[in-house]
Amino acid sequence: MIMSRRPLFQDRPAGEQTERAAKARPDRATREAMKQQRDHDAALAMKEYEAERRAVITNTERLRALRLARESGQAQSKPAKAAKKGS
Secondary structure (H helix, E strand, O other): OOOOOOOOOOOOOOHHHHHHHHHHHOOOHHHHHHHHHHHHHHHHHHHHHHHHHHHHHHHHHHHHHHHHHHHHHHHHHHEEEEEOOOO
């Protein structure tokens, strides 16, 4: 038996097709507002990312300075050890 192909929306009323199309694609003003909101959110996210990155770099520099100060203090307090004789 050969089956014939029917159009996809053949059984649906025409009003439902246009209503579905209207829901699927928002109007121009809505799309523009959505785009502006995405741009605003992206700018905020970038500012937060950069602020967090600066905080990490600042903390790393502080910790490095503390470590170097501690190591230089330890090196000055310990006398130099004699080198081992090779076998």
